[in-house]
Amino acid sequence: MKRALISVSDKNGIVEFAKKISELGYEIISTGGTAKTLSDAGLDIIGIQDITGFPECLDGRVKTLHPKVHGGILGMRSNPEHVKQMEELEVDPIDMVVVNLYPFKQTIMKDGVQRAEAIENIDIGGPTMIRSAAKNYQDVVVLVDPADYAKVIDELEKNGDVSIETKLYLSAKVFAHTAHYDSLIANYMKKEAGLEMFPETLSFTYEKVQEMRYGENPHQSAAFYKEVSKEPGLLANAVQFHGKELSFNNINDTNGALGLLKEFDEPAVVACKHGNPCGVGVGKDIYDAYMKAYTSDPVSVFGGIIVANREIDVKTAEEISKIFIEIVLAPSFSLEAAEILSKKKNIRLMTLDDIETKNKGQFDIKKVSGGILIQQCDDELFNEDELKVVTKKAPTEEEMKDLVFTMKIVKHTKSNGIAIGKAGQSVGIGPGQVNRIWACKQAIEHGTENLGADVVKGAVLASDAFFPFPDCVEECHKAGITAIIQPGGSVRDQESIDACDKYGIAMIFTNMRHLKH
Numbered sequence: 001m002k003r004a005l006i007s008v009s010d011k012n013g014i015v016e017f018a019k020k021i022s023e024l025g026y027e028i029i030s031t032g033g034t035a036k037t038l039s040d041a042g043l044d045i046i047g048i049q050d051i052t053g054f055p056e057c058l059d060g061r062v063k064t065l066h067p068k069v070h071g072g073i074l075g076m077r078s079n080p081e082h083v084k085q086m087e088e089l090e091v092d093p094i095d096m097v098v099v100n101l102y103p104f105k106q107t108i109m110k111d112g113v114q115r116a117e118a119i120e121n122i123d124i125g126g127p128t129m130i131r132s133a134a135k136n137y138q139d140v141v142v143l144v145d146p147a148d149y150a151k152v153i154d155e156l157e158k159n160g161d162v163s164i165e166t167k168l169y170l171s172a173k174v175f176a177h178t179a180h181y182d183s184l185i186a187n188y189m190k191k192e193a194g195l196e197m198f199p200e201t202l203s204f205t206y207e208k209v210q211e212m213r214y215g216e217n218p219h220q221s222a223a224f225y226k227e228v229s230k231e232p233g234l235l236a237n238a239v240q241f242h243g244k245e246l247s248f249n250n251i252n253d254t255n256g257a258l259g260l261l262k263e264f265d266e267p268a269v270v271a272c273k274h275g276n277p278c279g280v281g282v283g284k285d286i287y288d289a290y291m292k293a294y295t296s297d298p299v300s301v302f303g304g305i306i307v308a309n310r311e312i313d314v315k316t317a318e319e320i321s322k323i324f325i326e327i328v329l330a331p332s333f334s335l336e337a338a339e340i341l342s343k344k345k346n347i348r349l350m351t352l353d354d355i356e357t358k359n360k361g362q363f364d365i366k367k368v369s370g371g372i373l374i375q376q377c378d379d380e381l382f383n384e385d386e387l388k389v390v391t392k393k394a395p396t397e398e399e400m401k402d403l404v405f406t407m408k409i410v411k412h413t414k415s416n417g418i419a420i421g422k423a424g425q426s427v428g429i430g431p432g433q434v435n436r437i438w439a440c441k442q443a444i445e446h447g448t449e450n451l452g453a454d455v456v457k458g459a460v461l462a463s464d465a466f467f468p469f470p471d472c473v474e475e476c477h478k479a480g481i482t483a484i485i486q487p488g489g490s491v492r493d494q495e496s497i498d499a500c501d502k503y504g505i506a507m508i509f510t511n512m513r514h515l516k517h
Contacts, residue, residue: 003072004096005048006038007031007064007126009103010146015041017098017149024156026096031056031064051092064125073097073132077139096141097133101126101181108188109230115192122185130174137171138164144177180205184228197376204365209236215248222248233262233357238329242341243348246327249274250305250348254327257307260412262358263381264309269293273304277419280409280426286310286330290319292425297450298323305329309356312337331355381407382510390488390497395506399460399483403508406462407485411514415464418443418472420481422459427451436463440472444479458482464514466490473499482506487513 004026008014011034018028018038030038031048039045049055052066072094075082086093102123107113133142141152141162148170155162183205190199206225215222224246226236235255240246257272264282269289271279278300281292286308294301302323308330312320317337320328327348328341341349362377381404389395395403406421413419414432418439421427428447430439440461447456457480466489467473473496476484484500488509500507 001025001027002095003027003029003046003092004098005029005064005069005073005094005129006098007034007048007129008098008100010100011037013146013149014038014098015043017146017153018043020153021096021156029094061124064129067091069094069129070132073129073140074136075139076136094133094140096143097129098143099126099130100144100146101177104181104188105184105228108184109228111230118188123181127178127181131178134171134174137167141167142170142174144170144174148173179203180207198374202374210245212248213245216252220248224248224251231357231359232354233352233359235352238350238352240348240350242338243327243346246348250327253305254307254329254350256412257305258329258352258355260409261307261309262356263408263411265356267308267310269306269308271297271301271304271306273300276414276431277409277412277426277429278304280421282405282424286313287316287319289424290316294319294323295451296426297429297446299450301325307355312341314340317341329355378411378514378516380512381411382512386511388488388509388511389506390493390509391500391505391507393501393504393506395460395483395508399506402460403462403483403485406460407510407514410462410464411516413464413516415515415517417464417516419462420444420447420456420459421462422455427456427459436465436467437469437471437475440475444475444481448479453479456480460484462486464516466493466513467496468492470495470499472496473503473505476505477503484508485510487511489513 002025004021006018006028007030015038022028022043027046028038028043029046029048029051035045035047048064052068054066068091071086071089071091075086075091075093077083102121104121107121108118130142130144133140143152151166152162155166183203186203206227209224209226212222212224214220235258253272253275256275257270260277261268261270266282267286267289268282269286270277271293279293279296281289283289283292303326305327306320306325311332311334312328312330313334314336317340321340321344325347327350329350329352331353332351333349338349341347360379364375364377366373402421405424406419409421409426409429410417410419413429416433416436416439418430419426420443428443430443433439433442444456459481460483461476461481463486466487468490469492483506485508488511497507
């Protein structure tokens, strides 16, 4: 008679599964709470202590760590020496292991969880058993996911055994499962111990949210995974309540827009296209902010992403509904606003609680051929103590307010990036150019085309990195821009400073650049 060892934390479907394999001739060995569940359901159970001859002890920490268990799992039936030793040691084979692990993830995701409770939910015997079974997959069926119960039952009923292909599949699933489990533990303990940010070895683990229809382009396959985190305000926690499934580009673009939105505490709206902001507005309410964002570039916003840090009301929804927008993300929508926007079949509507949360300490990861580049996310704007007026003219209070607003925009614009702003509105944005003068000219040109030269005049300009030449200052003078904020640090800084003094333009150095590639 074949034997199955069953010990699960997730008891979904386990009674039905156990009854089926019992009907198919399996003896069932079990432990603790699982044994009680199965016994209460009327199944005959062999207690683990009846196999080991040793009682469960140390509050259940030790029960399956025994040669009679692991010998029964690891013994190779095709190896005569193994079979002989098992007979001599009176170790009976275990042909199936059905185990899922202590709920470590669920424990650490609870509010206020203490380290002692988290550590008690680190499984020891479970991973050892399933790894043993996965290593000896030719002889042992191993199940860690209730979703696989039906497949195994189907094969047992049809063929009397589980195919080697299915056993290999289940084995691979075990090692992925334990790798994920151990990575969660390692990252939790690293944080608890205050270990260095970039250790000698690094493991991340993610859980699949969905497979995408395709990646950036139709010939590329893709999927979306989320990190295991209870931190609020992350895009992966957003809830979609209307519209078709998100695409790879939808998620990527929304993430870029969300990063910029988090720079603001006042009512703000960010419109984004292909990962770059195309319109940004802050105002007295969300409608005012939206109108500023939209009118700053009504051409580029078409087919773009809109994110807002306040509830979308009826008035704002009516304006949004006038154009084609891919996604609207906000902390909430009024009932009437949701009804208005839901009439548009192709728009995706999403909510994100705590959207304003400043997510400090996140990682930015870039894949390169054969490795990754990893860095702390750029979660600073500038250090106020390092701001320095380098020109004869200092910015006015109003200009300073505009300079800070505009620096927030350019920080989230692909390099080389230039942003122009005025009165809480983006006036022109020049993203992703191979030289800074092109970015500068583009921002001025866009502002002039969309809002008019009179609006560009009196606006301020921000640059994500230093001016290598005074040519950008020359363009600012022609356009009537009155103040500039940039990191400084060029060997030719003085030429730009002299040009500003010549034209009466105020310039501030931040001593902090924001390259974004």
